Amino acid sequence: MQDEDAQGSTTAPRRLCWGGGALLLTACSGPQSVLDPAGRDAEVLAVLFWWMLGGAVLLWLAMNGLFFYVTRMKERAFSPQAADRLIVFGGVVFPTVVLAVLLSFALSEMPRQRDLGEGLTLRVTGESWWWRVEYRTEDTETPVISANEIRLPAGSRSELELAANGYIHSLWIPALGGKTDLIPGRETRMSLEPVTPGEYGGQCAEFCGESHAKMALRAVVLPPEEFAAWLEQQAAPATPPETETARRGQAVFLREGCGACHAIRGLGARGTIGPDLTHLGGRRTLAAGVLPMSRAALEDWLRAPEAIKPGVRMPAYGHLAAADLAALATFLEGLK
Amino acid sequence: MEKARHTSLWQMIAAPIVWAVHFCAVYAWTASACAHAGAAEEARLGVALMTLAALGLIAVFAWRAWRQWDLLSENDHVHDAPTDGHRRRFLGHAGLLLSMVSAIGVSFVAAPAFYIGSCL
Amino acid sequence: MTRPRPEPPRAWHDPIPQAAPEGIYPPTEEMLRAPVDPKVQQAQEKRLRAVWAQPKGWRYISAVNNSEVGAWYSLTAFGFMLAAGVLALLMRVQLAVPENDFLTADRFNQFFTMHGSAMMFLFAVPMFEAISILLLPALLGARDMPFPRLSAYGYWCFLIGGIFVMGSLLFNVAPDSGWFMYPPLATKAEGPGSDIWLLGLSFIEVASIAAAVELIVGVIKCRPPGMRINLMPLYAWYVLVVGGMILFAFPPLIAGDFLFEMERSFDWPFFDPARGGDPMLWQHLFWIFGHPEVYIVFLPSIAIAAMVVPTAAQRPIAGYSWIVLSAVGTGFLSFGLWVHHMFTTGLPSLSLGFFSAASEAVVIPTGVQLFAFMATLMLGRVRMILPMLWIAGAVAIFTAGGLTGVMLAIAPFDWQVHDTYFIVAHLHYTLFGGMIFPVIGGVYYYYPFFAKKKMSERLGRWSFWLTFTGFNICFLPMHLTGLQGMPRRVYTYPGGIGWDWLNLISTVGAFVVAAGILVFAWDLLRPKRQPPTERNPWQGGTLEWSHDVPDPGWGSRSVPYITSRYPLWEQEEFLDRLDSGRFYIPDAPEGLRETVVTSAVDAVPQHVARITGPAWCTLWAAAFTGGAFIFPTFHMYVPAVISALLALAAVVWWLWTSTAQVPEAPLKDVGLGLRLPTYVSGPQAPGWWGVFITMLGDATGFASLVFGVFFYWTARPDFPPEGAIHADPVFVAAAAMLLCASWGATRVARSVNRRAWHGLTRALLAAAPVLALAGGGAFVLAVTVPDMEPTSHVYPAIIWALVVWTCAHILAGVLMQLYCLAGAFAGKLTPRHDADLWNTTLFWHFLVLTCLVTAAVIGLLPGAL
Secondary structure, three states: OHHHHHHHOOHHHHHHHHHOHHHHHHHHOOOOOOOOOOEHHHHHHHHHHHHHHHHHHHHHHHHHHHHHHHHHHOOOOOOHHHHHHHHHHHHHHHHHHHHHHHHHHHHHHHHHHHOOOOOOEEEEEEOOOOEEEEEEOOOOOOOEEEEOEEEEEOOOOEEEEEEEOOOOEEEEEOOOEEEEEEOOOOOEEEEEOEOOOEEEEEEEOOOOOOOHHHOEEEEEEEOHHHHHHHHHHHHOOOOOOOOHHHHHHHHHHHHOOHHHOOEEOOOOEEOOOOOOOOOHHHOOEEOOOOEEOOHHHHHHHHHOHHHHOOOOOOOOOOOOOHHHHHHHHHHHHOOO | OOOHHHHOHHHHOHHHHHHHHHHHHHHHHHHHHHHHOOOHHHHHHHHHHHHHHHHHHHHHHHHHHHHHHOHHHOOOOOOOOOOHHHHHHHHHHHHHHHHHHHHHHHHHHHHHHHHOOOOO | OOOOOOOOOOOOOOOOOOOOOEEOOOOOHHHHHOOOOHHHHHHHHHHHHHHOOOOOHHHHHHOOOHHHHHHHHHHHHHHHHHHHHHHHHHHHHHHOOOOOOOOOHHHHHHHHHHHHHHHHHHHHHHHHHHHHHHHHHHHOOOOOOOOHHHHHHHHHHHHHHHHHHHHHHHHOOOOOOOOOOOOOHHHHOOOOHHHHHHHHHHHHHHHHHHHHHHHHHHHHHOOOOOOOHHHOOHHHHHHHHHHHHHHHHHHHHHHHHHHHHHHHHHOOOOOOHHHOOOHHHHHHHHHHHHHHHHHHHHHHHHHHHHHHHHHHHOOOOOOHHHHHHHHHHHHHHHHHOHHHHOOOOOOOHHHHHHHHHHHHHOHHHHHHHHHHHHHHHHHOOOOOOHHHHHHHHHHHHHHHHHHHHHHHOOHHHHHHHOOEHHHHHHHHHHHHHHHHHHHHHHHHHHHHHHHOOOOOHHHHHHHHHHHHHHHHHHHHHHHHHHHOOOEOOOOOOOOOOOOHHHHHHHHHHHHHHHHHHHHHHHHHHOOOOOOOOOOOOOOOOOHHHHOOOOOOOOOOOOEOOOOOOOHHHHOOOHHHHHHOOOOEOOOOOOOOEEEEEEOOOOOOEEEEEEEOOOOOHHHHHHHHHHHHHHHHHHOOHHHHHHHHHHHHHHHHHHHHHHOOOOOOOOEEEEEOOEEEEOOOOHHHOHHHHHHHHHHHHHHHHHHHHHHHHHHHHHHOOOOOOOOOOOOOHHHHHHHHHHHHHHHHHHHHHHHHHHOOOHHHHHHHHHHHHHHHHHHHHHHHHHHHOOOOOOOOOHHHHHHHHHHHHHHHHHHHHHHHHHHHHHHHHHOOOOOOOOHHHHHHHHHHHHHHHHHHHHHHHHHHHHHHO
């Protein structure tokens, strides 16, 4: 009930933003913007922000207007009674009432955003500096493993179990809702309720070392049926390479020992140190949201990952022959 | 009659000390109730009881401070004369104001137990 | 000068009476009106001038007077601020455009870590202490701070530590894990960066606590006669509150640093989850310090505003009690906010709610503060002097920061913007509005007081408008940058998601701020060829404006009798009486530096304190203390221990030769018909208060360790682990009993000494350290005999940490007992002169509590769990 109210009332302030001309339009929207919500929680918080901003602007003007008035404009001194009243009402009564209202709203909203929901359960593990993502479904016993991309069905609340390996991270997809930290030795949880299908940016928000800046991710919200189909496809092993180049790439992959760190289900690579590559080519980005998924980007990455992501653990493969490198990239891109 | 507490800075900050003790108690109680048993109801009940106790204590200190302030006998609250009386009434006045803020603080801090019913 | 009086008869078991004030107090109007012979005046001035003269030439650095130390302190802090500001500019250059490679990730991480650390630890807090050391004695009409050598020691520690920490940038080994140093990132970080942060800044924190102790004692005990608690300048109220906050906020961080360094150096797994540790404990300890810290920075700056506003309005402050409420209330509530830095760590909603609520509640006292200023301005006729312009800018910026703070206190909203540029904007709004602007306003206001010259009105306005507009150009867009999803602490960012322009604008703004600050720095430091200003250029009403031009070094010509909040406005012929030496201690016939010590609440004179003059031992002590903290950074433990011992020797020498000296006569005529004791002990003595206040802070540090035990118990299911080895209960019980006996012996020695039973006193003082050492040894055996291995799990590690902490304190306690014993033999400790023994006993009261709590935790906890 209250959710509907909250969503219903978004239109007015939103119009304020949209209606403010092209400048404001670009200012508020964006793939990673708190003010361009696509989930239930983010929506509520965006509305809350606009209300708080309105109130803050009014109070700021009142406060500074009063200061300007009493220092520059007033003709004669006020009475001591007026000064006392200002302290009592301005300093105590008014803020107590306003803050009590605001706090009540916040406290009643908090459990709703912490509700675990009845939808999907994911497990996200923060690594240095990428995200391991595991989907748990009732159909399969082993989780479906992916990396650096979180896909969620629209219209239901999904639970995310959070863990960390090494350092503390924080998972944040602004368009969907608030962030929660991933802490070594602890199990934290968050939940998200996406509303509008689409692609959204996310990023690690807790400083986690050298490449903290390069630890992004992509969130893809799909209609529930599409999501189910996608998950089924992800659960399947990789399709063997079909072209000659791709087969050559696979050979390079195995020869160079990439399987020691990476897994490609169905093709014999079982490493778990780095991201699972079974359906790498189907992801939107590469290297935790840093590069677009393309053959050229893959080649750049394989050649000198350190240049793109300082401190990364993946070794460089710049010593490979150009043709081998290209073949490897083709093979990897083909893992849809 | 000048009593010992009329010259005491401790008396002046008694109410905020109650706030601080209440805050720590509420936090520790909730942390242990939630961590070891996941018992949200127990946590909330404890918070409610501790809050009543804290507000009661603050009321006592506020009453004492009000008596010490003694506003009604001399309708003035500037208290800037170099006398025992003004010093006593200043400490009373400050103590009363601190009781007021502490009472607001304790009520605010107790509010989450009213709205939030789980340890999540 | 004083005639020996006949001793009253005394029973054998009665204590020997102590000297007490004699004569007339308060002074009558007639006495105050009586003129002083000009010849006498001149002779007095000559003697005072000689006593308070500063050392010349290279000996200047041995000065300890508050006006010198305060000036060095504030200029050093300002220098560190400029350095940290340069780091900010370099970071802004890097962030001006997307995918920039002006700085590498590693450099950028060092820079933002050091920008935050330096601004907080090397600028904001030291600046408060510096300004307070400079101002407080003047505000209180005192001649100096109660412990001038302690201020000097604190300053040298600060300088050495600051250069060490900042210097690491030049060698590319600066800490790079953020100013909050979260483990496991900071514990696992390679290189000495984390150690430099931990040890270098702990060293500075110790100096900060020393300054806080001194400031609190200054406010409580060094007020001029008659300045009752309801007449105190508001600045002094703030110093009292902020000093108290430092006392309770810094020790948790020092305790955290201790655990952290134990993990770094000896692999005790306090924050390692694989062995039962938890990185969250550090976050708690850090923010229990870190949030009050923000108010520790904010309140003193507001205090400056509280001095400027009445002068600008030319009337007394309105709502004095309200402002006291605000300062005290903010001081308390600010300790209930720390988890709002941890809203996203997945703590239970209920817990978050408590902190969210307290974060909102703190708005109330802060608001009261601002409205009290408004009320004062409403009542007066306001002159918009230049300092007021800066205060107006502060109000504009601070209210904006406060209002975003209200938003951030809403936990769900914080989940969105936490760790984004929205926070960067918010915190700079609060710190520029709550600290930089009022402090610069304060510098313009107080410059004529410090330097007896005026800064330029024109440059001041240029500086203001550049800083103000530049600040808003830089930080206002950052709110939006954050809402657009840009996290903090990223060394670069991709283009095309709406952050490019916003960042470029911020960078431009940053350089405009820098220009404004440079104009200010030039105006502050440029040579000024101008005649000295008048004595009270702004027509202020408080005591600091009574200082003469040029300042003769003694501060107040005579220590005044105060009957008003604004003596310069309201007390008759005040300056004449002050200058002619009509008030207290107008002379220095013994050639000693002195100040008047009064009672805590009503400021009744109790004692004339001899305070210390120029010294080298403080410099030595600081240098060796520096060695004790700096050598371990490079794992050089032997030189570290040697340094520590030398530092200890320097401190003992300093105390032995200059504190609690037996005076030439028990009473001294201080003028106006009053004779005050020259030696007091116990609660009347500033030294006793110094120990009491230090020990409150120390107890907080210990409580933080005990909190750690409680924390592990709630947060970790494996605490203590199955089949853990526990401390040996027999040894624990023995330790508790031996230490109680040592405490008892010390306490009894104090009473016995007063009865002049010398033999028994000495016997007790000799037995006490033996008992204490045996007790400490029993504690060590309690953990070593059952072979508790601190690297194996956090449970033995925290028990060990408690034992190490306790034993270190026992050693200090033993040293104090031996110091008293030596004093008894050397004639420094006599039945009438027993301040050292009082202080030692007080230390032991705290120590015995520490020991009993340690014994209870390590001995009884296993059963209780």
